[in-house]
């Protein structure tokens with residue numbers, strides 16, 4: 001399969017390595033410095049694009065892929081206000097777009113565990129919920145996309161929790177889910193959800209030991225999406 005890498009930073013580099021190990025060909029590595037190369041590529045020879053760039057670059061890159069009917073797998077976080085626009089563009093162009101805030105299989109299991117716990121906590125008003133995410137200091141967005149997914153899942157299931165708040169002291173406000181974002185090198189990504197009561201704490205935690213899980217997940221999705229159309233997500237891809 002011929003893969004175009006949109007965003008050749010920490011993630012783009014590991015994705016390229018893993019894709020090549022799995023027998024794929026990288027037909028281009030696009031960065032801010034060589035973005036003009038997009039005009040020179042033979043789009044008919046690209047099977048899938050994988051986009052891990054930065055929040056202010058994602059929409060332009062995704063639009064380019066979608067308009068050229070290249071299925072695109074996106075991992076960039078921090079741009080989600082524009083996601084409905086990208087989804088409409090995908091459908092009107094008959095193309096394929098896949099977004100996940102986290103491509104690691106372990107994190108997607110963690111999402112399921114968190115949803116299950118949240119459902120039970122809806123009937124346990126003595127517990128207050130909070131979250132912490134820890135990432136490397138080069139990360140541009142906060143809270144992480146993964147933390148936002150976890151928070152939205154909790155808000156959907158625990159009726160008393162109405163919103164999340166970043167780095168603010170909302171202690172005692174049962175309607176708020178406070179998220180603390182820490183930036184400590186070299187943390188690839190840690191997420192902790194805590195339910196606290198006077199009697200006890202229940203805590204679930206996922207710690208990534210490297211970026212390999214994110215990158216492998218993105219390549220596996222790229223292999224899967226090649227001949228698909230529409231707006232797709234981990235719920236379509238995963239069998240658990």
Ligand SMILES: NC(=O)C1=CN([C@@H]2O[C@H](COP(=O)(O)OP(=O)(O)OC[C@H]3O[C@@H](n4cnc5c(N)ncnc54)[C@H](OP(=O)(O)O)[C@@H]3O)[C@@H](O)[C@H]2O)C=CC1
Pocket residue numbers: 006007008009010011012030031032033035052053054055057061074075076077078100101102103104138214
């Ligand atoms: N969904 C998931 O599972 C994961 C998502 N991520 C997300 O992926 C994104 C990238 O992470 P990471 O690789 O660590 O970040 P990096 O900062 O290491 O890499 C981003 C790259 O994008 C490049 N870039 C900037 N502008 C453009 C542009 N217009 N077109 C193409 N490339 C551009 C940068 O180039 P230059 O250096 O020249 O500015 C840089 O090389 C982040 O949003 C992060 O949150 C990260 C890990 C997992």
Ligand SMILES: O=C(O)C1=N[C@H](C(=O)O)C[C@H](O)C1
Pocket residue numbers: 077101102135139140143144145146147188189190214
């Ligand atoms: O920027 C990162 O590094 C990561 N970003 C994603 C996020 O924002 O959730 C996924 C992972 O946690 C690493």
